Amino acid sequence: MDSLYQTYAQAVCRREFLRRGGLGIGSIALAALAGDERRASAAPLDAPNVENPLAARATHFAPRARNIIYLHMVGAPSQLELFDYKPFLEKHDGQPCPPELVEGERFAFLPKTGLKLLGPQFKFRKYGECGHEFSELLPRLGEVADYVAVVKSLHTEEFNHGPAQVFMMTGFGRQGRPSLGAWLTYGLGSESRDLPAFVVLVTGLTGGGGSSLWGSGFLPSVYQGVRFRNKGEPVLFVSNPEGLDAAARGRIVDDIRRLNELQLAEIGDPEIATRIASYELAYRMQSSVPGLMDTAGEPKHIHELYGTQPGEASFANNCLLARRLIERGVRVVQLYDEGWDHHGGIAKRLPEKCRQVDRPIAALLKDLKQRGLLDETLVVFGGEFGRTPMLQGDRTEGAGRDHHKDAFSLWMAGGGVKGGTVVGKTDELGYHAVEDKLHVNDLHATILALMGLDHTRLTYKFQGRRFRLTDVAGRVVDKLLA
DSSP, X not given: OHHHHHHHHHHHHHHHHHHHSHHHHHHHHHHHHHOOXXXXXXXXXXXXXXXXXXXXXXXXXXXXXXXXXXXEEETOOOHHHHTOOOHHHHHTTTSBOOHHHHTTOOOSSOOSSSOBBOOOSSOEEEETTTTEEEETTOHHHHHTGGGEEEEEEEEOSOOSHHHHHHHHHHSSSSBTBOOHHHHHHHHHOOSOSSSOSEEEEEEXXXXXXXXXXXXXXXXXXXXXXXXXXXXXXXXXXXXXXXXOOHHHHHHXXXXXXXXXXXXXXXXXXXXXXXXXXXXXXXXXXXXXXXXHHXXXXXXXXXXXXXXXXXXXXXXXXXXXXXXXXXXXXOSEEEEEEEOOOOSSOHHHHHHHHHHHHHHHHHHHHHHHHHTTOGGGEEEEXXXXXXXXXXXXXXXXXXXXXXXXXXXXXXXXXXXXXXXXOEEOEEOXXXXXXXXXXXXXXXXXXXXXXXXXXXXXXXXXXXXXXXXXXXXXXXXXXXXXXX
């Protein structure tokens, strides 16, 4: 490899000559006019370590949580069947919808006339000492009701799945911005040497927002989420090619690192640091990931708690893996579960989805609690928007609900959250928020605050402007904080 290094050094010298000569002057002039974006964005005042961009960083203030597990139900579960009980809506089931309710509103599929109200399709019960009203479909979650804070007044700006998912995860309705997980990883760094700081697990199909839901946007790509898979290779392109042993792969990684370090010293592009970190992390993951994904060593009572079988691909198994990831220092874990888009047949389809998630989610909270991890792990559950109180479809064909962006529910538990509380209230039909109306920006600001980050100070310079997750809005919701 010495001759290769010599060749590279000569190339650097020639490039240095050109840079200092006429071409260099042109580059300087262009940078002065347009801004050398990569150099500017690579070194803000609170920039992470360029040589080790995933090194743990100091927070703005004392964090209440060190890690986060975000459970996103792809398709948007109905809050009116799960968390926001409306007796008035139940009483007026089947009656015409007041015209003033929908005047000027936009819906994904509902017509503007002839609408009827649809009452809750399931009974509600009070759970825990706090008296949370949860659906009968969530009895296991009811067992840990006192850990949970429910927000009933969340609203978003998008009413179609893909844009709404992107908005929920990035604070912006179009792809291209960094995700919540990427901002957290950028702001906090990693506590794990052998695993990514940000891991994604998916059950079923990926949401309409695609990989941008865990992408890094304009942040260096080292901060993007890494998807782990339940079948086949846990992480794509990490295993050694056939005929190449671990020792040989290690020598290749070392040589590539030395070349990249030369280039990093010369150019200063943060993507080169990303490249170095990615090669080395991938090499270490060859031994760390298989052991992590193999849950056969978990005690029988843990599998019974979650309702899992070793080696199965399921949402329940992903919940167990989330706990294992947090134990090993992974900062951000996101679980996506597909199948919650109930435009029809909600009375038949929603119970099955709840059976799939109720037990493992409650098990996750109990497991974290008994291991002393819940106090430092923030758990969030929600979808991309809510559901209308109006009937979609025909009752004989199976009633459903359309998309609704103006009022929906989400819950949080664990690190720094005031369990057993309810924040926000909707009107008697569950259509508009009437108390403590919270925007997605407010949710993001609160999540960052729980993790020790000031949402107004966590910024990154891109195209001449300092961006942040909450853009120019957002406020911390103090009622959610313990």
